[in-house]
Amino acid sequence: MIPPRGVAAGCRGGVGYKLLVAVGFMMTRLLTVWRSIGRSARAALPALALVVIATLLAAAARSPLAGPSFGPGPQGLRSVPVADSPAAAPASTGPAPAAPDTGVPVGAAVAAFDEILAARWREAGIDPADELTVLRRAWLSLAGTIPSVEEIRRFEADRTADRVDRWIAMLLADRRAADHLARRLARSLVGDAEGQFIVFRRDRFTDWLAGRLEANEPFDRVVTAMLAHGGLWTEAPEVNFITQAMSDDRLDANVLTARVSRALLGQRIDCAQCHDHPFAPFTQAQYEGLAACFGQVRVTGLGVEDDPARVLSIDLPPAVEEPMGEAPAGSRPMAPRTRKVPPRVPFGAEWWPAQGTHRQNLATWIVDPRNRRFHRALVNRCVAIVFGRAWHEPVDDLPDPPAAGAVTDPLDLLADDFRDHGCDLRRLLSILVGTRLFHLSSGHPLREDEAGNDAVDGAWAAFPITPVGPDAMISSLVQATSLRTIDRDSHLVTRTIRFFREVDFLREYGRTDDANGRPQPATIPQTLVRMNGRLARELVEANPFTATGRIAGLARDDRARCDLAFLAMLTRYPTTEERTALGDLLAAAPSRGQGMEDLCWVLMNSVEFRWNH
């Protein structure tokens, strides 16, 4: 075993050089950006570059020992024992993390959920997943990355019986989880489009949402804030939910209606925009009534506000007689004919408050405890985040809820629990990751043939195997090439390099989500990016700054190198057969570094790395 101090001490001398490399790296990126942006924005970049460099130098001056991945963390727990095996790991590198208090115990809900599913598993021979596999899927689902070797070593050093549950609880309280979950939820709330320049700030909205999630604010309050609050998009970031609908300085209520309908009600009422819904009982009039809830909104240079005198007007085709309302007073004969639409909700009209702006009333109506669609929609989306697939697919088109009080499937069980415990999203996620389903192996005897595989998936008889999305993939790639955890505590240089790498990768790799937001299998060009792209080469390159190089230089022998590479990339140890087969890569190479590069490239391009299992 190589002592932890040796790892850290051996790298201290390279901090200055690394800083130089990092600055050079960023300057290259800035030059790229310089070439790709318009002239008008270029004027600001030199100043920005100076600020970045000054910040880096200041950070280096304050923390001379803090390299990108070598400095001690705030708790003194961040040194990395490069152990050969679990048995060789130190007994403890610090106190075991305490599970954050999530309020009400979730055990009863977990047990009830498991009981409902147990009947479906009774006839199947089902194995639980090993702890490291559960750790990996928890990290991928909740934090959008894989655990670092540092975290794995600390986990292995934790000898307590309930370490998996406690480590996942710790992750749920981690800012990484808040950031990732905010990104996932934001995609359903504000989509991917850039939106109108200046008035829509997705980054502000996502950061605000992450803050709310980190504080574990009841989600009904979060929804109320983004639906009903006013103000400027920078000072009140929640209003970016509203300004996402701005186009050509006009608010498109259709955008907001679709978001509310799908993300917050789990219904595709927006399909009734042009005509009555062909399959569901929603009518065009109901759609328009929902859209009219945004009819009072006015967006000015001072921000979002509501004007009680405003009402949604819908243009009429020129040849159609106006069925409702009258032409605006004083309008010229050739003015567009419109009809005014009052707000109206498609169900639960009795929950609509008597007073308030239309948006306030809509928010109150949506989060009303009697509105089971709201709680079911949130639960179904969280199931999709945790398991990679929703309980009901597509995730935003749920069947009608059962009658009040009836619980006919686990979704209702969880939705009622979510409602009864103050829309506590962290509790909901704790329940989901605490279920037996989350701890099952993804392997199953029936998965050998297609019919059996479909049956397993249909019965949720094994953990679903789903593709890792592009965001999580690049985060995992970057994490896998650092032995230390990369998070908000990491050095500014590390985080900056990660930021640019993620941006570059996503620009080239592109999105793979389908219309329902589910990641899809990679395409041929994407496979080429992974196999032959510049980033792939940089990440597996054996140098003192990558996990590849450090493992090659510091691990005791090829067996230890193989084990560490597997831990870093796949969060598990190799089997004996794998160790033998892939060990040949190390043995056949003319140098340790080259062998490690080959092994890491293989692991990075394996199906196992790219699929959550």
Add this chain to the structure above:
Amino acid sequence: MRDAVEISRRRWLQVAPLGLSFALPALPARAAARRGAERPGALVTIWLAGGPSQLESFDPHPGTPIGGPTQAIATSLPGVRIAAEYPRLAEMLDRFSLVRSLVSREGDHERGSHLLRTGYRPDPVLLHPGLGAIVASELAADGLEIPRFVALGNDPHPSRGGYLGATLDPYRVSDPGQRGQNLVPHVGSDRQARRLEGVERLSLSFAAGRAAAVRQTLDDHTRRGALAMMESEQLAAFSLDEETEAIRAAYGHTPFGRGCLVARRLVETGVRSVEVTLAGFDTHAANFTGQAAQAAILDPALAALVADLEARDLLDSTVVLVVGEFGRTPTINPLDGRDHWPHGFSGLLTGAGLVRGRVIGETDPQGLVRQPSDPIDVADLVATVLAAVGVDGSREVTTPIGRPMKLAAGRPVDRLLADRS
């Protein structure tokens, strides 16, 4: 910056339509056998990102309050004048149809690009496929080992496969003329073989207990496709090594010029859809110098592309569409720029199934009337292009969200289609 290489008129005539065939390299027998209208359709979209000014290109109004300093020149179409910055296109405008009255409903770059490319306004819950993806999806590409849909250049709002799937996202090449991105392994062949063997072994290991699930990942299939592409002789289509200096010079020694030349090579190889992007038209300031700089790049490249396709008997099967997300305002702002204007702008079309030499629409020379005469909705332009290339835009497909959707939102403009006008 004006980085196009100037080509003398004499030099241009040497490689222009009638003379170009002398410079042609020998063609592979298979490709040479498929020529004329019988050849399967293809689409080349020349995407002018940022919003080209119609007043500084194909719809100038010199001497009017909105015309600015731009001058107009006569073209090969009697009575039709275009901006003086496009002399080569002026000489061959009779081979195009020109629409001067395109009307969009989106004045934002991202939304306008989406509408122009798909025919549909952006939908918050459904991503519509771009023209290129539809063409690649609907037209067979037998024997093609490289992607059916290729995008050349850096497009700020790239086209997508939308609900047709990520497999119809374009293969993007940011620096046209190179062999293609990410196609060369980082290591030698022996080492690469060992690496691939390792991946295979690891896949087998992972498949234990989940064989069908791993098959459904399509991982093996996709990797084999990637390896086949890396070794394909068709990759030569991305390279310009086989092209003579005369042809390269005709297209212009610019990234965009090289992109147009690569586009011709890709179409010749059997790629169904190619987009070539020329960015830099968003001239909110210094409009006239900015648009002129872009014209110096666009004019030779586009003229050479159309002449080259025609000389190789590929134009009868290939539609060339030249358009941006919108036009620019008739008014000139205090920064000597023009802003976004979706209410009447220009697009050029030529090739398979299209009438040539037709000019549709007219904008107000005084800039007082917003609506152009004979307006053509951009959704109808998309439907027209699909019809011209042989795709039935009225075909209804079921999207992944279960919503039936026509491939084209608009209706083809019969006057632009050779078999309907």
